[in-house]
Amino acid sequence: MESKQLINKILRDILKNIDEYSRDLLMAESLDVELKGLNLWDLDGKRYSIKDLMDCDELPSFEAMDRKYVLRKVNLKHVDDGVMIIHLSSRKADEYSFSVDNTFEVILKTFSAASYEHRERILLWNELSDEELDIKISEFDVKVESIVQKISENSKISSEVLVYIDVFMDLEKIENVMEKEEEKLVLWLHPVFLFSKESTLKGLIAYELSKYDKSLIEGHYQDILEYCKEYRELQGKNLKIIEKIREIAVKRNDYDVLKEIDQMNTI
Structure with missing residues (x-):
């Protein structure tokens, strides 16, 4: 296969087979991508080592040997420094193929303790231009003013x-x-809540204000539960106020809320 055609095919297969979060980062084109273990050989046995995307662009044209390429891992430990590292390996084969190793892993540092939802919202935040962010915050301000x-x-x-x-x-x-x-x-709310729906924001604000007025819990327990559900998605744990909401739901025979709380405690 012609070398430029081959490297483009490999890059497409990487994008197709990589995990969703890493794919989103790649598509955002905000990181330098380093490639480890990606080599092409010409028919005379000369090796061409591809270390980054620039090497892909500068690769000379030649007839390349067919090989079996394997995606082994993605290293995101250095995303704070703007670097993603993709590890591959290859071996001789009669025809080209691409697969994902059984031990494929994504190595995280910055978001090691973050849930998928948390990472997605960080990505959404980082993708906003200054102008888009200003618009989103203006819309948010109008929304929360009404809620308050x-x-x-x-x-x-x-x-x-x-x-x-x-x-x-x-x-x-x-x-x-x-x-x-x-x-x-x-x-002051954390940036991830810029992407929350209105009922969640209502619950969040009622929850925070309940520290100054306990009666808000009973008056807004259903909205606070919506916030608790999102908090669990983001943090992977339940807020203690869940038990207070359960007590209110029992008192009011609110079986829908009780069912939701039971589901949250079993997931």
């Missing part, structure tokens, strides 16, 4: 409540911070 107004109508909280996305938070560590400033309560 509705929650405050039946709340004992007298302070003005302000909610913002904290664009400077560490994307890996999900936390929300409530600050009291004179007559104001300012809630």
Whole structure:
């Protein structure tokens, strides 16, 4: 097979067979891609080592030997430095083939403790241009202002409540911070919640404000459960308030909520 045709075929097969998260990173074209163990041989036995995508572009044209290529692992330990490393191997074969090794793995560092949903939202955040981010945050601000107004109508909280996305938070560590400033309560939300649906945001805000007005839990327990469900998706664990929500659901004979809580505790 002609060398440029072969390397393009290998790259397409890598993209097709790689895990979804790594594929998204590749498609975003925001990382330098290093290739380990990717070699082509011409018919005279000369080896051409392909170390990165630039080598692919600069590969000379020659008739290459057919080989069996195997995708072994993807190393994302250095994505913070803008580098993805893809490991392959190959051996002689009568015709070209590509497969994924039985021990294929994705090595994570930055997101080692992050759930799939957490990683996806980090990726969504990083893909936003400055202009797109401004639009998303403006839409978010309008949404949460309405939510805060509705929650405050039946709340004992007298302070003005302000909610913002904290664009400077560490994307890996999900936390929300409530600050009291004179007559104001300012809630800084982690960037992953920019992509949350309205019912989840309502539950999140009610949950955080319940630290200042416990009655909000009973008044908004269904929305708070929506937040708990998303928190579990992002963090892989349940919030302690789940048991309080269970008590409210039992008192109100809310069997749908009880069923959802049981499912959360068994997954």
